[in-house]
Amino acid sequence: MAKVRVEASKSYDIIISAGLLQSAGEHIKNTVGGTKAAIITDDIVDKLYARTLETTLIDAGYEVFKFVIPNGEGSKNTENFLAILDFLAENGFTRKDAAVALGGGVVGDLAGFTAASYMRGMRLVQVPTTLLAAVDSSVGGKTGIDLRAGKNLAGTFYQPDLVLCDYLTLSTLKEDVFRSGCAEVIKYGVISDTSLFESLREPIESRLEEIITRCVEIKRDIVAADEREGGLRQILNFGHTFxxxxxxxxxxxxxxxxxxAIGMAMMARACARLAICGTSTAESIIDMIRHYGLPTETAFSVEDIYKAALSDKKMGGGVITLVVPIEIGRCELRKTSLEELWEFIELGLKT
Ligand SMILES: NC(=O)c1ccc[n+]([C@@H]2O[C@H](COP(=O)([O-])OP(=O)(O)OC[C@H]3O[C@@H](n4cnc5c(N)ncnc54)[C@H](O)[C@@H]3O)[C@@H](O)[C@H]2O)c1
Ligand SMILES: [Zn+2]
Incomplete structure (x- = not known):
């Protein structure tokens, strides 16, 4: 078992342990309290894990309710947001009761945003069941939903009261979903931990506790320094602009x-060609991405990617901030003009 303490606008523990789901009720009762618990999950995770969670919550004395959304990004929408708010209200939830997000990033973001909005903020527990949710979305307090005009356009910063990561749940993930999470793990290595990065040459399935713990420690430190993404937190966006x-x-x-993965490979190539990092750094990044069976190339054109990157909500005033690798374990923020952005994309696509 590992425990990571986050000190942000709210302080809370992230507990990472095999079989934790079975004793989740007790942990939640002790740290979060309340008398009612709303399990928010998707249809796939519901069939696999909701029963276990429900049982332990009942054993801990909670009156348990459950709201199930269809799996997939399409569920992170305003309809579900409003439906969960009504569900909480109709079942008499108070601010002191707990919303328990059981699932991947879709469930976590939607449940988190709903918990933040319900009565201006109720108790929130994240129970991540994908690698991406375990190392990234369940930690740090970004919550939100998609609007018709684009992804994550409505949201807020809302830290959970507790994160319970039972990594045994990751064993049922489809291979491509697991692999997708590996891209974020590689990202943590590149932005701040050489030894984590080097260790990724060995398979990670048998040492998930160590890997997840290290990743959330890195995210914790970055979030503690810049919770609302005024500057440093942007480093977590390595590979994300493209x-x-x-x-x-x-x-x-x-x-x-x-x-x-493609975005990180593009940045690596462009930065090597612009002498921002050495060729060997770029090669290490690209080799690691390939090692995990992730793609490093795309058929989209420079113009397509340029236009799509400009429509990103983080773009402001003709300047875009890119995260550039300097060496493995160290990245920097670099303010880039539109001409330079074009050049980065052009150099990043050239193989
Ligand atoms: N808040 C943040 O800081 C943050 C960070 C990164 C990503 N995100 C968001 O996270 C979302 C992506 O998250 P995701 O990759 O976890 O996707 P997801 O939640 O859609 O999960 C992927 C698939 O895996 C299934 N699944 C989940 N757990 C499972 C398990 N244990 N066994 C079998 N199947 C399981 C789900 O039903 C789904 O079909 C995006 O909406 C993204 O915007 C948020
Ligand atoms: Zn990401």
Whole structure:
């Protein structure tokens, strides 16, 4: 068992342990309290894990309710947001009761945003069941939903009261969903931990506790220094500017992790060609991405990616901030003009 303490606007523990789901009720009762618990999950995770969670919550004395959404990004929408708010109200939830997000990033973002809005903020527990949710979305307090005009356009910062990561649940993930999470793990290595990065040459399935713990420690430290993404937190977006562009261009058919993998490879190539990093650094990044069976190339054109990157919500005033690798374990933020952005994309696509 590992425990990571986050000190942000709210302080909370992330507990990472095999079989934790079975004793989740007790942990939640002790740290979060309340008398009612709303399990928010998707249909796939519901069939696999909701029963276990429900049982332990009842054993801990909770009156348990459950709201199940269809799995997939399409569920992170305003309809479900409003439906869960009504569900909480109709079942008499108070601010002191707990919303328990059981699932991947879709469930976590939607449940988190709903919990943040219900009575201006109720108790929230994240129980991540994908690798991406375990190392990234369940930690740090970003919550939100998609609007018709684009992804994550409505949201807020809302830290959970507790994160319970039972990594045994990751064993049922489809291979491509697991692989997608590996892209984020590689990202953590590149942005801040050489030894984590080097260790990724060995398979990670048998040491998930160690890997997840290290990743959330890195995210914790970055979030503690810059909770609302005024500056430093942007470092977590390594590979994401072009990654988001590729996701958008593919109509979200390219999974997030695969798009980020391509984005990281593009940044690595461009930075080597611009002498921002050495060729060997770029090669290490690209080799590691390939090692995990993730893509490093895309068929989209410079112009497509340029236009899609400009439509990103983080763009402001003709300047875009890119995260550039300097060496493995160290990245920097670099303000880039539109001409330079074009050049980065052009150099990043050239293989
Ligand atoms: N809040 C943040 O900081 C943050 C960070 C990164 C990504 N995100 C968001 O996270 C979302 C992506 O998250 P995701 O990749 O976890 O996707 P997801 O939640 O859609 O899960 C992927 C698939 O895996 C299934 N699944 C989940 N757990 C399972 C398990 N244990 N066994 C078998 N199947 C399981 C789900 O039903 C789904 O079909 C996006 O909406 C993205 O915007 C948020
Ligand atoms: Zn990501």
């Amino acid at each position: 990654g988001h562009a590729i996701e958008l261009l593919s109509d979200y058919r390219t999974p997030h992790g695969e798009a980020v």
